[in-house]
Amino acid sequence: MLLYVLRRLASAVSVVVATMFAGFGLFFLAPTDAAGAICGNNCSAERIAHIRASLGLDEPFLSQFGAYLTGVLVGRTYEAGGVVVECSAPCLGFSYQLNQPVTALIADALPVTVSIVAGAATVSLTVGVLTGAFAARRRGRVADRVAVAAALGLGSVPFFVVALISALYLAGTVLPRAEHIPISEDPLGWAAGLLAPWLTLGVVSAAAYTRHARAAMIESLGEDYIRTARAKGLSERRVVYRHGLRAAITPVATLFGMDVAFQLTGALFTEAIFGLPGLGVLTLRAFAVFDLPVLMGAVLVGATILVVMNLVVDIAYTVLDPRVRLT
Structure with missing residues (x-):
């Protein structure tokens, strides 16, 4: 039973990480200026440059994803309007349009x-x-x-x-x-x-x-x-x-x-x-308003809820039906 739970838990974590990777790629590799989209309308070029530098959007994709994953696990620092904002773990990003951590x-x-x-x-x-x-x-x-x-x-x-x-x-x-x-x-x-x-x-x-x-x-x-x-x-x-x-x-x-x-x-x-x-x-x-960090965070939370619910249902089988034997 314990081995089955550990296997299902490892599978659930892999699904969440894969969803995070796919979602990050869809949102941040889209054929648009991600920094401009995140900043919103009537945004100055200087603020867009700050957002691009804060998120590392000029770096390779894997480096960007690594920084995002690090933020989820241990937290991250963002710069918003000249103010340094500490986002504690789990940090799902920063909404520059609402000036709040996601x-x-x-x-x-x-x-x-x-x-x-x-x-x-x-x-x-x-x-x-x-x-x-x-x-x-x-x-x-x-x-x-x-x-x-x-x-x-x-x-x-x-x-x-x-x-x-x-x-x-x-x-x-x-x-x-x-x-x-x-x-x-x-x-x-x-x-x-x-x-x-x-x-x-x-x-x-x-x-x-x-x-x-x-x-x-x-x-x-x-x-x-x-x-x-x-x-x-x-x-x-x-x-x-x-x-x-x-x-x-x-x-x-x-x-x-x-x-x-x-x-x-x-x-x-x-x-x-x-x-x-x-x-x-x-x-x-x-x-x-195309607030990419909020969309990414919402997708990740929704996927996590679905994975957890399916894990709970799989484990509940042993309680509902004693004929099910898990190894």
């Missing part, structure tokens, strides 16, 4: 995105799996057909349409107004302010879980060990939810790992529609 900008925005994604993922997994199990137990009945039809219909509607309807007609009326309050200040206010985004993003994502959980439950309930459990006199509830659901949730866990990517993408629209200052809004603003 790490500080992401640190302010990331809790909002993580709160949205974590809450929405909990809603989608809980609602989807329970609905799928409910439909599987009533296979072929009216309840099963209604659940499948609702999942198909909801899954076919573009997410941003559901988000717009929720923001216009539900948030502030049926549901509390969407806002982000730090959980350390007011846990109840934090949950109430994110309830509308959680339900919007979570219910849309639950449609896929419903279909997969239903199919997995139908297959699981037809296995020999389920018939044996029933023959021993176990209650139907215990047979279904303790034995059948545990085996059926393993393929759903794979979907959950991949679904984080959709949740992060959906969070971008969620933040923009509900007016929440998260990582998605920060990335959109950086893209609008």
Whole structure:
């Protein structure tokens, strides 16, 4: 088990480094003046020269990437407007347009995105799996057909349409107004302010879980060990939810790992529609003004989250399904 975790951890680190290398190459080897793009409009030639010298843009690509990687690991010093700025590790760059380290900008925005994604993922997994199990137990009945039809219909509607309807007609009326309050200040206010985004993003994502959980439950309930459990006199509830659901949730866990990517993408629209200052809004603003360091930092953080989630799902297999043996 330990050897497997170490191998997966090494693979995860290599993926993050490869993403960093590819992203750095795409952003800083583009056919544009990187220093001018980073500085923004109405920027003097002297300031552009300072940025070029501070980032080492006149050096070979590998030297530039090495300096960036060193900054991520141990920190780096930048010069902004004649002022030396110390960026402590992990340093993801410096936004010359906002005059702030990228790490500080992401640190302010990331809790909002993580709160949205974590809450929405909990809603989608809980609602989807329970609905799928409910439909599987009533296979072929009216309840099963209604659940499948609702999942198909909801899954076919573009997410941003559901988000717009929720923001216009539900948030502030049926549901509390969407806002982000730090959980350390007011846990109840934090949950109430994110309830509308959680339900919007979570219910849309639950449609896929419903279909997969239903199919997995139908297959699981037809296995020999389920018939044996029933023959021993176990209650139907215990047979279904303790034995059948545990085996059926393993393929759903794979979907959950991949679904984080959709949740992060959906969070971008969620933040923009509900007016929440998260990582998605920060990335959109950086893209609008071509703030390369912020874009690079956001891509790196997003890739790291996806890699970590897939690592957690792989390790969780041993808990969900004892038949999986890792060496």
